[in-house]
Structures are given as structure tokens and as C-alpha cells.
Amino acid sequence: MEGENTKPKILIFGGTGYLGKYMVKASVSSGHNTFVYARPVTENSRTSKLEIHKEFQELDEHEKIISILKEVGVVISTVAYPQLLDQLKIVDAIKVAGNIKVFV
Structure with a gap:
């Protein structure tokens, strides 16, 4: 069984x-x-967005995104269809970070 510290x-x-x-x-x-x-x-x-926003940390700057990408192993994108092309920015940041193992 995978321990909590080893979960990505x-x-x-x-x-x-x-x-x-x-x-x-x-x-x-x-x-x-x-x-x-x-x-x-x-x-x-x-x-609903306001409630969830209170619960979780928001990242809103490119540098912060790259910084946090360097700390994670998995990236999941659930952006809506109208913002689908914004995923190209995500992919670019993933390339800069260089350590992401899974992108869904």
C-alpha cells in the first residue's frame, strides 16, 4: 500500500x-x-466558485505556476472547452518545469 508521503x-x-x-x-x-x-x-x-476558492490556494502568475509545477508530479486540466487553447500555455509551463510525469 502506498504511503501518504509517496503519493504524487x-x-x-x-x-x-x-x-x-x-x-x-x-x-x-x-x-x-x-x-x-x-x-x-x-x-x-x-x-460555488467563491466557496471552493476559499478552500484552496489560487495561483495566478506564470512564475508561480512554474514554481508549483516543479513541486508536483501530476497535472490535471479540467478547463472548459472555450478555454481549450489555454492548455497550450499549460504545456509550455510544463516544458519549462521539466519534471511532470503525467498530464491529463
Whole structure:
């Protein structure tokens, strides 16, 4: 059985969205150190996004993204279809970090 210290750290992009919030909860429930990237919260943000944002750390700068990528082994993207091309920025940051084992 895999120990808690050996579980990979996970970064989830889109973690406050419809699918992302379930991925975040599942990752945390499984005992993984979980980080979430989400767009900044505004006054017009959905209530569910505001609630999840309070629970998890938000990363909003490219340098911070690369910094946290260097700390994780798994990246999960749950960005919505309209932002699908934003995944190219994620892939670029993964290449710079150079250590990601899994990108889903």
C-alpha cells in the first residue's frame, strides 16, 4: 500500500469549474497534496466558485505556476472547452518545469 508521503502532488487547472471541483475533492479525499489553478474571483463569480476558492490556494502568475509545477508530479486540466487553447500555455509551463510525469 502506498504511503501518504509517496503519493504524487497534483496540480489541477480549472479546479473551481463544473468538473474541476469534483477532481479537487477526489484528489484531496485520496490524500494527495493538491494545488488548484483558477482564474481570479470577481464579484460576479458563481457562488460555488467563491466557496471552493476559499478552500484552496489560487495561483495566478506564470512564475508561480512554474514554481508549483516543479513541486508536483501530476497535472490535471479540467478547463472548459472555450478555454481549450489555454492548455497550450499549460504545456509550455510544463516544458519549462521539466519534471511532470503525467498530464491529463
